[in-house]
Amino acid sequence: MDELTRLRELRADAPAPDRAALAPGRALLTDAIAGRNRRTRRLRADWRIASLGAVVAITAAALFITQIVDATAPRHGHLAARTHGPDLSSPAAALKEAADALTRMETPVEPRDDQWVYLREVGGTVTDRVRVGDSVQTDPTVPQAMDRLDPHTPHETWLKYGGEAEEKEKTTDLIHRPYSPSRLHRIAIELPQNPQELLAELRRAFPADAGYRVAGETTDEHNYRAVFTLLDQSYAIPPHALARVYTALATVKDVKVTDRLVRDASGREVIAVTRESSRTNIRQEIFIDPRTYAYTGFREVVTKEHMAWYDGTRYPGDVIGDLARTGTAVVDAKGQKP
Known part of the structure; x- marks a missing residue:
């Protein structure tokens, strides 16, 4: 099927423009054809000039058709909506759109085992904030063991891509990482297509003691946490694997x-993309870039007043974790920056 046939079928429901709207373009084409006929004998002597004339005529016709389509195209609908941002009408719509876009992307070359993953992040997990009256203050008596990083200072981390799970990099990132970046890559690419089977695999890969003090969580809580853990601890999940994760x-x-x-x-x-837990009284938010659909960080927000052993009383609206991944790269040595 040629391009003009496809164009006619695409706009089959558009109203036909009136003769007045078509008149200027028709006149231009008529003059061009007439001029070409008068010059036929002269142009025949030089095939290069004749080819240029054909290109001009085709370009004029294409511009004319484009003007008609633009004049009759609707200012609303699916295609128009996509130009204004992602579809956030539902999690299914948003994540399907992300998955569809990812499946059209090329898979990048996997790093070598001797290379390093560079991460730059801002924000962090706040564990020393308590509310006193109407204000939130720092409590120096609260343990700091769960701090991920200073929430006010950019933080840089280097991870050996092919490192072993037992190898603990000496960084200020205190989150336990049970797998090396290369192992997380393999986990991701081997995930099954079926969403329920995929979630079951992630639950096995990230059990309750894999980086988080979790007890009594439901299967759905575990599913969400396992997906989050994979996203948060991976350097770059291949696009097709990430599409399956979002679908699940x-x-x-x-x-x-x-x-x-x-x-x-x-x-x-x-x-x-959020999920609220009535067991923990926290809403966790997974952040996704609206252009590349890559994971870019997270936030945790208190939804109900309660007492936490490590940071005192929590109040609705308190942000207890807010992390943004602002840079990722593969470098050849620890300490090297892109």
Whole structure:
């Protein structure tokens, strides 16, 4: 099927423009054809000039058709909506759109085992903030063991791509990483296509003691946490594998998407895929870049007043974790920056 036939079928439902709207373009084409006929004998002597004339005529016709389509095209609908941002009408819609885009991307070359993953992050997990009256203050008596990093200072981390799980890099990142970046890459690419089977694999890969003090969580809580852990601890999941993960995430019970882009710890606008736990009284938000659909960080927000052993009383709206991944790269040595 040629391009003009496809164009006619695409706009089959558009109203035909009236003769007045077509008249200027028709006149231009008529004059061009007439001029070409008068010059036929002269142009025949030089095939290069004749080819140029054909290109001009085709270009004029294409511009004319484009003007007609633009004049009759609707200013709303699916195609128009995509130009204004991601579809945030539901988690299924947002994550399907992300998955569809990812499946069209090329898979990058995997790093070598002797290379290093460079991460730059801002924000962190706040564990020393308590509310006193109407203000939130720092409590120096609260343990700091769960701090991920200073929430006010950019933080850089280097991870050996092919390092062993037992190898603990000496960084200030205190999150336990049970797998090396290369192992996480293999886990991701080997995930099954079926969403429920994929989630089951992630639950096995990230059990309750894999980096988080979790007890009594439901299967749906475990599913969400396992997906988050894979995203947060991986350097770069291949696009097709990430598409499968997003598709599975959309099936987790009580997962939602914020109906507008939100600001992360670095100030960027991001998609927020959320899930609220009545057991922990916390809403966790997974952040996704609305252009590349890569994971870019997270936030944890208190939803109900309660007492936490490590940071005192929590109040609704308190942000207890807010991390933005602002830079990732592969470098050849620890300490090297891109």
